[in-house]
Amino acid sequence: MMMVMNNGSLRVDLRMIADMVEPGSRVLDVGCGEGALLDWLGKEKNVDGRGIELSMAGVSAAVSHGLSVIQGDADTDLKDYPSGAFDYVILSQTLQATYEPRTVLSHMLRIGRRAIVSFPNFGHWRVRLHLLLNGTMPVTDTLAYDWYDTPNIHFCTVRDFVDLCRELGITVERSIALDRDGKAMLLPGWAGAANLFADQGLFMLSRKG
Amino acid sequence: MTAHEPPGVSVSPTPPGFKVELGRDRPIRLDCGVELGPIEVAYQTYGRLNADRSNAILICHALTGDHYVADPHPITGKPGWWSELVGPGRVFDTDRYFLICSNVLGGCMGTTGPMEINPATGQPWGLGFPVITIGDMVQVQARLIDHLGIDRLFCVVGGSMGGMQVLEWAQSFPERVFSAIPIAAAARHSAQNIAFHEVGRQAIIADPDWCDGNYLLEGKRPHRGLAVARMAAHITYLSEPALHQKFGRNLQNRDTVAYGFDADFQVESYLRHQGSTFVDRFDANSYLYITRAMDYFDLAAENGGVLANAFRGTRTRFCVVSFTSDWLFPTAESRAVVHALNAVAANVSFVEIKSDKGHDAFLLDEPEFHATLTGFLEGAAAHRGLPRAAKAVRP
Numbered sequence: 001m002m003m004v005m006n007n008g009s010l011r012v013d014l015r016m017i018a019d020m021v022e023p024g025s026r027v028l029d030v031g032c033g034e035g036a037l038l039d040w041l042g043k044e045k046n047v048d049g050r051g052i053e054l055s056m057a058g059v060s061a062a063v064s065h066g067l068s069v070i071q072g073d074a075d076t077d078l079k080d081y082p083s084g085a086f087d088y089v090i091l092s093q094t095l096q097a098t099y100e101p102r103t104v105l106s107h108m109l110r111i112g113r114r115a116i117v118s119f120p121n122f123g124h125w126r127v128r129l130h131l132l133l134n135g136t137m138p139v140t141d142t143l144a145y146d147w148y149d150t151p152n153i154h155f156c157t158v159r160d161f162v163d164l165c166r167e168l169g170i171t172v173e174r175s176i177a178l179d180r181d182g183k184a185m186l187l188p189g190w191a192g193a194a195n196l197f198a199d200q201g202l203f204m205l206s207r208k209g
Numbered sequence: 210m211t212a213h214e215p216p217g218v219s220v221s222p223t224p225p226g227f228k229v230e231l232g233r234d235r236p237i238r239l240d241c242g243v244e245l246g247p248i249e250v251a252y253q254t255y256g257r258l259n260a261d262r263s264n265a266i267l268i269c270h271a272l273t274g275d276h277y278v279a280d281p282h283p284i285t286g287k288p289g290w291w292s293e294l295v296g297p298g299r300v301f302d303t304d305r306y307f308l309i310c311s312n313v314l315g316g317c318m319g320t321t322g323p324m325e326i327n328p329a330t331g332q333p334w335g336l337g338f339p340v341i342t343i344g345d346m347v348q349v350q351a352r353l354i355d356h357l358g359i360d361r362l363f364c365v366v367g368g369s370m371g372g373m374q375v376l377e378w379a380q381s382f383p384e385r386v387f388s389a390i391p392i393a394a395a396a397r398h399s400a401q402n403i404a405f406h407e408v409g410r411q412a413i414i415a416d417p418d419w420c421d422g423n424y425l426l427e428g429k430r431p432h433r434g435l436a437v438a439r440m441a442a443h444i445t446y447l448s449e450p451a452l453h454q455k456f457g458r459n460l461q462n463r464d465t466v467a468y469g470f471d472a473d474f475q476v477e478s479y480l481r482h483q484g485s486t487f488v489d490r491f492d493a494n495s496y497l498y499i500t501r502a503m504d505y506f507d508l509a510a511e512n513g514g515v516l517a518n519a520f521r522g523t524r525t526r527f528c529v530v531s532f533t534s535d536w537l538f539p540t541a542e543s544r545a546v547v548h549a550l551n552a553v554a555a556n557v558s559f560v561e562i563k564s565d566k567g568h569d570a571f572l573l574d575e576p577e578f579h580a581t582l583t584g585f586l587e588g589a590a591a592h593r594g595l596p597r598a599a600k601a602v603r604p
Contacts (some may be wrong), residue, residue: 050556056563063528063558064580064586070529070547070559077551085554 010040013182013200017092017116020174020204021045025087028052028112030074030104031094035062038069052137075099078107086112093200095119096152102164109170109207118178118202123157132179141180142199157196165205174204188196224283226253226276228319231352238582239348243339249326250353251319252276252311255295256303258359266593267350268310268369269374271401272499273439273491275318275405276310284490290572300582304599305361305590313374314349315341315499317492324425324492334494336422340361341498341504343370346379361385363593364586368392369538370499373506375529376546379527380508380519388522388526388589392583393535393571395542396516396549396596405501406444409438413493426471435493436484442585443483448534448567452476509549516549523550526555528585530578532570558585 001093014037021027023045029038032051035058041047051069053059060070060165070077074091075098081163089112091104095118108115120142121127130138139149156164158177165172177185177198187193194201228251231237236246253276258265268278268291281288281293289596294300301308312320315338323338330337354362365378365386371395379389398406413419416434420427444452460466463473466564472478512518527550531543550557562578564570570578587598 048556058563059560060562060577060581064584066591067497068556068558068588070551070557071561072547072559079549080548080551082552082554094565134261 004135007101011182013118013202014092016041016176016178016182016184016202017090017118018045020116021047021090023047026058026085027090028081028086028091028094030078030108031091031097032062032067032069033058033064035067035069037090037092038062038067039065040060042067058063066131075102078104078111080117081107081111083110084113088112088114088116090116092116092118093120096155098154101154101156103204104167105170106166107170109168109205113206115170115205116203117161117205119156119161120152121158121177121195121198121201122155123159124199127195147202156200158201159192161201161203165203169208171208172203173206178202178204218377224319225280226251226319228252229353231356231358234339234601235305235350236486237345237352238341239339239345241340245321245339248314248321248352248495249319249325250311250314250321250349251316252309252353254279255279255282255301255308256305256306256311259595260358262359263361263363263593265307265354265357265362266364266366267354267362267378268301268308269312269350269365269378270310271367271369271371272442272503272537273487273496274316274371275316276312277318278308278310282490285486293574294579294582298598300586302434305595305598306586309352309353309357309405311350313370313499313501315346315495317495320349323422323494333425333427335585336494338494338498340501342502343373343377343588344381344511346502347374347381350374350378351382351385353492361594362389363389363476364388364589365391365449366392366582367394369568372538373398373503375476376519377506377509379523382505383520383523383525386525387593388528388585389529389583390530391543391546392457392530393532393538393543393568394546395520395538396509396546397542398503399542400444403504405441405537406504408441410500411498411586412437413443413497414598416493418492424493430488431493432485432488435496436481438496439487439491440480440484440491445537446567446569448536450534450565451567454565455479464560515550520550520553520555523553523555524587526585527555528581529559529580530571530580531559531561532564532568532575533544533561534565535568535570537568 027049031050040051052072059071127138129160177194178200180199230247232246236244277289279289279292297304300528312318316323323334327334372391375391413434416431418429459475461475461478466473508519509516531540547559
């Protein structure tokens with residue numbers, strides 16, 4: 001049941017997230033899967049990491065690998081954690097699958113000093129073009145489900161997300177546009193470029209004040 | 210499996226394991242207010258305590274378990290209840306860890322309990338034995354750990370009532386518990402579970418051979434009552450699918466029903482067998498006392514109604530395990546513990562193992578369960594600074 005997890009195998013977008021985390025900090029990874037990011041952070045950055053994962057297979061693999069992971073769910077389990085318990089709360093590729101993204105985001109920034117969030121950008125030009133030309137729900141590499149079986153129930157665009165942060169009084173400390181391989185993109189300087197070209201948005205957030 | 214004598218301990222080598230007298234100078238104050246002492250404690254150990262005494266794991270047994278974790282049972286001759294998990298290279302690796310298990314207070318396999326002699330009267334305690342709690346059992350275990358010269362346990366682990374003891378340890382002695390694994394357990398006994406226990410107790414009490422608890426003096430044993438108690442309890446340890454798979458409606462040594470009250474069905478025969486073999490190895494009054502202790506267990510109530518208060522400030526690493534088909538200690542009970550631990554930002558892992566074997570799954574060959582235990586212990590050992598496994602751990 002041992003997973004092979006080493007520096008080289010950390011997915012590129014996870015590596016981007018890992019680079020945002022200060023060494024020695026406390027991290028809660030919500031939707032941590034088999035715990036690849038937590039494992040890397042523990043080994044490479046001496047992070048005190050915890051995880052929440054919905055799938056039993058993921059939890060089992062993570063715990064069998066010696067990681068502190070509970071079977072649970074972003075929508076129901078975040079409310080239990082005390083305020084300020086973590087330095088970072090990470091939500092990678094999961095926001096769009098939660099029932100109440102707004103509440104989840106608020107809890108993340110209550111529990112953690114900072115939140116790191118990544119999500120597929122529904123404003124990408126290919127998504128827009130697909131809907132425009134085909135008239136059917138977009139299915140792409142990062143959005144690889146049909147409408148009837150997708151776990152992704154709350155899609156948003158980069159712009160939607162920034163608007164929500166503003167509404168919730170959340171400070172966007174950093175925002176990075178990722179391409180379909182999870183690499184940071186160089187974008188033209190004009191407003192709205194990220195919303196049109198980013199496959200994923202990656203944000204580091206903090207509470208105002 | 211050979212037992213190694215821990216350093217500085219005098220032993221009486223009758224059945225496998227050790228026996229020690231505790232609390233002669235300082236009796237143990239029980240929750241009911243009675244001071245009890247001295248107390249005899251029967252226990253068994255596996256593996257060796259390391260030089261800095263940091264590799265000790267306390268295994269807490271369940272209601273009808275005992276300290277013969279990996280030894281053949283001295284009465285039934287059956288393999289120890291966790292013998293699959295204990296040994297070199299196994300989940301509880303005896304090459305790396307020093308394992309301790311003691312018969313609980315109130316038990317009937319050598320530790321002071323209702324069938325032992327009350328030194329004040331020279332007769333068996335019977336119902337004169339004070340009513341005990343899970344907390345009392347843990348106090349006694351803590352005295353044993355003192356006696357073995359161990360300040361801090363690397364891990365406390367147990368299933369069912371053993372899991373209750375694990376939670377009690379984590380609450381009462383947080384500094385002495387580096388990691389804790391409560392399995393198929395709960396922070397309180399539910400109304401349904403108290404109800405099942407009451408059925409068992411009433412079956413014993415209704416047996417005329419119980420003699421108001423004085424059966425040992427009368428030279429009798431309430432075998433029928435205790436067997437019925439065991440039969441009822443045994444159903445709660447299994448699951449409907451497990452019973453169906455094992456027996457269905459199959460008939461026992463006959464082609465057609467006999468229009469009578471013999472054991473027509475295999476499941477009846479099986480339960481009767483469970484009942485009748487149980488009475489050979491268990492004491493009826495012990496059964497009353499220990500079930501009562503479980504009924505009284507309510508960690509939240511002890512902490513102002515807030516379970517999280519039981520764990521405030523804890524630095525123990527927890528691994529909570531439940532099984533999908535366990536309806537005696539269902540996952541919701543484990544989840545309540547996890548929520549309480551999250552509320553104090555404790556270091557906790559929680560795995561619900563898929564199994565159709567019911568509550569008893571924690572005693573059975575469940576590879577995913579064993580992998581979870583191994584992985585958690587491995588992670589905890591790394592944080593405790595214990596050496597890694599010498600070789601790849603047996604899956």
